[in-house]
Amino acid sequence: MPNMTNYDRGDVVLATLPFSDLTGIKQRPAVVVSAPHPSVDLLLLPLTSQLDHLQPGEFALADWKAAGLLFPSAVKRGLFTLDKTRINRRFGRLTTTDRERLDGALRLWLGL
Numbered sequence: 001m002p003n004m005t006n007y008d009r010g011d012v013v014l015a016t017l018p019f020s021d022l023t024g025i026k027q028r029p030a031v032v033v034s035a036p037h038p039s040v041d042l043l044l045l046p047l048t049s050q051l052d053h054l055q056p057g058e059f060a061l062a063d064w065k066a067a068g069l070l071f072p073s074a075v076k077r078g079l080f081t082l083d084k085t086r087i088n089r090r091f092g093r094l095t096t097t098d099r100e101r102l103d104g105a106l107r108l109w110l111g112l
Helices: 096-110
Strands: 011-018 025-032 041-048 080-083 087-093
Touching (some): 011 080
Antiparallel strands (some): 011 025, 011 087, 025 041, 041 080
């Protein structure tokens, strides 16, 4: 049965995402970055618990527990388009502070 759940910008979800080199897939936490749209697809950024060697614009979440995560996590660069049916569940939501940092990272990465 298709996933009919609506997701909002800033929701933290468990999604099936490919590795950046496309050698495989993995279920991992991600944050929804798309605005409301009638599409079945979402735009997501992956999250990681590997906090070493973050690249420009990547950042550790200040309020990872409030986002429903079990471990300290960081937003990674790597924008994915994913069908909502590939979302397994919602963990929580980014706080206002982390959403503002996310917006700044997206502006940096996309040159906006």
